[in-house]
Amino acid sequence: MKVEKISELTTNRLSVYLRCLRELSSQGVLSVSSDELADRFHLHSAQIRKDLAYFGEFGVRGVGYYVEGLIDHISKILGLDREHRVGIIGAGRLGTALADYYHFSHSNFKVAALFDTESSKIGTKNGEATVYDFREFSDVVERLKIDVAIIAVPANFAQEVFRRVVQAGITAILNFAPAPLKSEVNIKLKTVDLTNSLESLSYFLAQSEETNGAGKILNVRAKRKRTAAKNAK
Amino acid sequence: MKVEKISELTTNRLSVYLRCLRELSSQGVLSVSSDELADRFHLHSAQIRKDLAYFGEFGVRGVGYYVEGLIDHISKILGLDREHRVGIIGAGRLGTALADYYHFSHSNFKVAALFDTESSKIGTKNGEATVYDFREFSDVVERLKIDVAIIAVPANFAQEVFRRVVQAGITAILNFAPAPLKSEVNIKLKTVDLTNSLESLSYFLAQSEETNGAGKILNVRAKRKRTAAKNAK
DNA sequence: TGATGTGAAGCGGTTCACAGCC
DNA sequence: GGCTGTGAACCGCTTCACATCA
Numbered sequence: 001m002k003v004e005k006i007s008e009l010t011t012n013r014l015s016v017y018l019r020c021l022r023e024l025s026s027q028g029v030l031s032v033s034s035d036e037l038a039d040r041f042h043l044h045s046a047q048i049r050k051d052l053a054y055f056g057e058f059g060v061r062g063v064g065y066y067v068e069g070l071i072d073h074i075s076k077i078l079g080l081d082r083e084h085r086v087g088i089i090g091a092g093r094l095g096t097a098l099a100d101y102y103h104f105s106h107s108n109f110k111v112a113a114l115f116d117t118e119s120s121k122i123g124t125k126n127g128e129a130t131v132y133d134f135r136e137f138s139d140v141v142e143r144l145k146i147d148v149a150i151i152a153v154p155a156n157f158a159q160e161v162f163r164r165v166v167q168a169g170i171t172a173i174l175n176f177a178p179a180p181l182k183s184e185v186n187i188k189l190k191t192v193d194l195t196n197s198l199e200s201l202s203y204f205l206a207q208s209e210e211t212n213g214a215g216k217i218l219n220v221r222a223k224r225k226r227t228a229a230k231n232a233k
Numbered sequence: 234m235k236v237e238k239i240s241e242l243t244t245n246r247l248s249v250y251l252r253c254l255r256e257l258s259s260q261g262v263l264s265v266s267s268d269e270l271a272d273r274f275h276l277h278s279a280q281i282r283k284d285l286a287y288f289g290e291f292g293v294r295g296v297g298y299y300v301e302g303l304i305d306h307i308s309k310i311l312g313l314d315r316e317h318r319v320g321i322i323g324a325g326r327l328g329t330a331l332a333d334y335y336h337f338s339h340s341n342f343k344v345a346a347l348f349d350t351e352s353s354k355i356g357t358k359n360g361e362a363t364v365y366d367f368r369e370f371s372d373v374v375e376r377l378k379i380d381v382a383i384i385a386v387p388a389n390f391a392q393e394v395f396r397r398v399v400q401a402g403i404t405a406i407l408n409f410a411p412a413p414l415k416s417e418v419n420i421k422l423k424t425v426d427l428t429n430s431l432e433s434l435s436y437f438l439a440q441s442e443e444t445n446g447a448g449k450i451l452n453v454r455a456k457r458k459r460t461a462a463k464n465a466k
Numbered sequence: 467t468g469a470t471g472t473g474a475a476g477c478g479g480t481t482c483a484c485a486g487c488c
Numbered sequence: 489g490g491c492t493g494t495g496a497a498c499c500g501c502t503t504c505a506c507a508t509c510a
Contacts, residue, residue, distance in 0.1 A: 205312055
């Protein structure tokens with residue numbers, strides 16, 4: 001075990017391992033080797049061993065990892081042994097859908113409140129969570145002990161919402177707005193860009209068309225200079 | 234310009250650049266340097282130049298990049314110069330929310346259809362898209378010329394849905410089910426794991442508690458061996 | 467014997483630094 | 489002079505290979 005900085009790639013994988021281990025547990029499996037885990041999600045066994053070894057010696061040589069014990073360890077490492085309370089800013093379609101999604105994914109994340117500025121939405125219920133006025137964000141955060149924020153507002157509001165969220169003392173933020181938020185130290189900001197995800201699929205489609213279809217990729221170098229010059233208008 | 238394999242990290246960034254360039258364009262900005270772009274989203278300027286240089290010499294030395302021209306180039310590279318037609322499998326809360334989201338993000342992705350197996354949902358409208366019976370997936374895909382699929386079903390159905398989607402000839406798939414899908418060559422599968430995203434925030438919170446609070450990180454090595462042994466039960 | 471834990475090697479992506487060009 | 493395009497250096501993550509231990 002080292003006292004190195006743990007990469008986010010590692011913690012992401014821990015969360016994936018955990019899901020798998022829970023399934024194994026429900027199937028009554030007692031122990032599992034890194035090799036077995038590796039081919040569930042197509043990863044390398046050494047990677048799994050390294051990820052786990054950062055945090056301690058959880059395995060037993062010649063045997064593997066005991067499923068129940070490992071679940072406990074990973075849960076504790078990820079801080080999933082205690083409940084987190086989530087506030088979702090933006091009670092539009094996306095915000096309410098996320099509220100639902102997380103509500104039913106019976107995890108340690110409880111959606112405690114939604115926030116919006118539109119008066120027609122304020123006061124409505126969404127499952128068990130009420131929609132509050134975003135102008136009272138700080139107060140509600142304190143009262144409901146919210147420690148995680150999800151931003152689900154249009155891009156042009158995102159930076160301002162982010163500022164207010166940080167101001168209210170929230171340090172962990174999941175952002176769904178397609179905006180390049182300027183973050184700060186000691187604030188964990190994670191952006192999920194739904195448009196981006198589709199566009200990168202589009203690139204793949206464009207590539208396979210080119211290779212299946214007529215022209216080979218990028219044999220157009222000569223043209224480029226002219227194009228750039230022309231763009232000057 | 235090289236004829237190397239382009240990393241997905243690069244294409245993701247291209248999509249981010251594109252959004253920024255469109256904004257600049259709407260502000261009437263004519264040209265922009267890699268340095269200016271770099272501090273919009275806090276990136277390194279060399280990175281931006283490299284990303285672009287993979288595809289051609291779009292810049293002008295001493296000047297920068299012409300905004301309009303670069304928008305055209307990136308759009309073409311990402312295949313956003315033509316429309317894509319999306320089918321969403323799973324007409325639950327998440328599926329319909331995504332349908333809405335993509336419908337209003339006036340991009341080149343048109344949600345052409347949703348799919349479900351629940352008879353109460355089949356035939357209903359969702360914005361402009363109808364919910365079809367998933368059992369007729371292949372037919373509808375062909376008829377509506379769908380080329381991108383979004384999987385928004387519970388985890389336990391995901392692998393089977395994935396199989397059917399591939400069978401119908403779809404090669405680009407965005408998956409929201411928290412399941413480790415086994416993919417194939419020539420199929421582009423991208424998974425967005427909403428639970429995962431929150432759990433990695435949780436790790437961050439757990440860390441900052443430890444450092445702010447009592448114990449320093451991981452001074453518990455000695456305990457570990459005992460714990461592992463005990464887990465054997 | 468069989469699987470872990472881990473230095474060392476390998477690899478891919480980012481940053482540096484500067485030649486080349488406008 | 490200023491900014492791009494790019495080889496070289498750098499850095500961090502992944503994979504290898506093997507000593508270690510139940």
